Amino acid sequence: MLNLADHDSFTRGVPHDTFARMRAEAPLHWTPEFAGQRGFWSLTRHADIVAANRDPGTFSSAQGIRIEDQSHEEYLARRTFQETDPPEHFATRRIVQGAFAKPVIAEFEGVVRELAQDIVARAVRTGTGDGVAMIAKELPMKMLGRILGVPDADLDWLVEKGDALIGNTDPDFTDTVLDKVDTDAYAMMPFRSPAGVELYDYAEDVLDGRRPVTDDGILRRVMDATGAMDRLAFKNFFCLLVAAGNDTTRYSIAMALYLLARDPALYNTLKTGDYFDTAGDEFIRLASPTLHFRRTATQDIEMHGQTIRAGDKVILWFVSGNRDGAVFDAPDTAVLDRPSNRNLAFGQGGPHVCLGMWLARLELRVVLEEICRQTSALTLTGEPSWTRSNFICGVKTLPLTISP
Numbered sequence: 001m002l003n004l005a006d007h008d009s010f011t012r013g014v015p016h017d018t019f020a021r022m023r024a025e026a027p028l029h030w031t032p033e034f035a036g037q038r039g040f041w042s043l044t045r046h047a048d049i050v051a052a053n054r055d056p057g058t059f060s061s062a063q064g065i066r067i068e069d070q071s072h073e074e075y076l077a078r079r080t081f082q083e084t085d086p087p088e089h090f091a092t093r094r095i096v097q098g099a100f101a102k103p104v105i106a107e108f109e110g111v112v113r114e115l116a117q118d119i120v121a122r123a124v125r126t127g128t129g130d131g132v133a134m135i136a137k138e139l140p141m142k143m144l145g146r147i148l149g150v151p152d153a154d155l156d157w158l159v160e161k162g163d164a165l166i167g168n169t170d171p172d173f174t175d176t177v178l179d180k181v182d183t184d185a186y187a188m189m190p191f192r193s194p195a196g197v198e199l200y201d202y203a204e205d206v207l208d209g210r211r212p213v214t215d216d217g218i219l220r221r222v223m224d225a226t227g228a229m230d231r232l233a234f235k236n237f238f239c240l241l242v243a244a245g246n247d248t249t250r251y252s253i254a255m256a257l258y259l260l261a262r263d264p265a266l267y268n269t270l271k272t273g274d275y276f277d278t279a280g281d282e283f284i285r286l287a288s289p290t291l292h293f294r295r296t297a298t299q300d301i302e303m304h305g306q307t308i309r310a311g312d313k314v315i316l317w318f319v320s321g322n323r324d325g326a327v328f329d330a331p332d333t334a335v336l337d338r339p340s341n342r343n344l345a346f347g348q349g350g351p352h353v354c355l356g357m358w359l360a361r362l363e364l365r366v367v368l369e370e371i372c373r374q375t376s377a378l379t380l381t382g383e384p385s386w387t388r389s390n391f392i393c394g395v396k397t398l399p400l401t402i403s404p
C-alpha cells in the first residue's frame with residue numbers, strides 16, 4: 001500500500017489500487033506520523049464516508065479540513081465557514097448560498113455557452129497542444145471572473161495565485177513547496193502560501209474600493225449583505241473561491257477530455273447527444289478533484305474493531321468512495337447514463353456540500369456539448385501529467401489533438 005501522507009504517492013495519478021485494497025482489507029486505516037505531521041485515520045468506503053459526513057457533531061470540520069496540522073491560532077487566522085460546524089456554519093453559508101442556487105446559476109447558461117463555443121472553436125483551430133491549457137483551464141477561469149465580479153484582465157493573475165494555493169505541494173505551481181521548505185512565515189496565510197499574502201492584498205483593495213467589482217458579483221453581494229463577514233472572514237472567503245472555484249472544475253473537464261480521448265467508443269456514445277444530462281456527473285465522479293476533506297473526532301468512536309480517539313484526524317477519501325464497487329457497478333468505467341449516480345465528489349449529504357456544484361455541472365454539460373458539436377475526434381498525443389498532491393487530483397497537462 002502506498003503511503004497516503006506522502007504527496008509523491010500521487011505523482012502518477014491517484015493510487016486507485018491502494019484505495020481498493022483499503023476498502024477491502026482496512027476500511028478504517030491508520031497512517032502514522034509522517035514528515036512531522038500527526039498520523040490520521042482514513043475512511044475509504046462509500047457508506048462510512050456518507051455516515052461521517054452527515055454527522056458533524058462527531059466528525060467536526062472546526063479544527064481544520066486538510067491533513068496538515070494547525071495550531072489553534074493558525075486555524076482561527078485561516079478559517080472560512082467551511083472550517084466551522086453547524087449552527088455557526090449556516091450563519092455564514094446562508095449569506096452566500098442564494099447566489100449559487102440552481103435556478104440562479106441556470107441563468108448563466110447563455111454566458112457559459114458563449115464562452116465555451118469560443119474556447120472550443122479556438123482549440124479546434126489550434127489543433128494540437130495541451131488540452132488543459134486549450135480548453136479545461138479556460139472556461140472555469142472566465143466563469144470565476146463572472147461569479148466574483150472582477151475584471152477579465154485580472155483573471156490570469158488570480159488563477160496563477162489560486163493554482164499556487166491548491167498546488168502548494170507541487171513545484172510546478174509554487175517555489176514554496178509545503179513539505180520541502182520552511183513555510184512558518186506563512187503559517188497564518190491560506191494554504192500556508194505566499195500566494196495567500198498577495199490574494200489578501202487584492203481582497204483588501206476590493207474591500208476599500210480600490211479595485212472595481214460588478215454590482216451583481218458575489219463579492220459585492222457579500223460586502224453589502226446584512227451581517228456581512230468581517231474583513232478577515234471576507235479575505236479568507238475570497239481565497240476559498242479563487243482556489244475552489246477554479247481548479248476543481250478545470251480538472252473535471254480535463255479528466256473528461258482524457259477519458260474521451262482514450263476511448264473513441266465513449267466519445268462516439270457521448271456524441272449521440274443522449275447523455276449530456278448525466279455524463280458530467282460521471283466524469284466528475286471519476287475525476288474526484290478534491291480527493292479528500294478532513295474531519296476531527298469530537299469523541300471516542302468504535303469502528304471496524306478499532307477506536308478513533310477524540311481529537312484524532314479522520315480523512316474522508318471521497319475519491320475512494322466514488323469507486324466503491326458496493327455502490328457503483330463497474331466503478332472504474334465511465335457509464336454515461338449511470339442510474340442514480342450517488343457520487344461524493346461534491347461532499348454530497350453533508351452540511352458543507354459544495355456551493356459551486358451547480359456551476360461546475362453547468363460548465364461540464366455545456367463544454368461537453370460544444371466539444372461534441374465542434375469536433376470529430378480527440379486523440380491523445382502523450383500521457384497526462386498529474387499534480388503532486390494528496391489533496392487534489394489535478395490533470396496538469398494533457399497532450400491532445402483536436403480534430404474539427
Ligand code: HEM
Pocket residue numbers: 061065081082083093147240241244245246248249252284288289290293318344345346347350351352353354355356357359360
Ligand atoms: C467539479 C468541481 C468541484 C468539486 C469537485 C468541488 C468539491 C467540493 C467538496 C468536496 C466540498 C465539500 C468540502 C467539505 O466537506 O468540507 C466543496 C465545498 C465548497 N465548494 Fe466546491 N467543488 C467544485 C467546484 C466549486 C466551485 C465552482 C465553487 C465556487 C465558485 C466551489 C465552492 C465551494 C465552497 C465555497 C465550498 C464550502 C461550502 C461549505 O463549507 O458550506 N466549489 N466543494
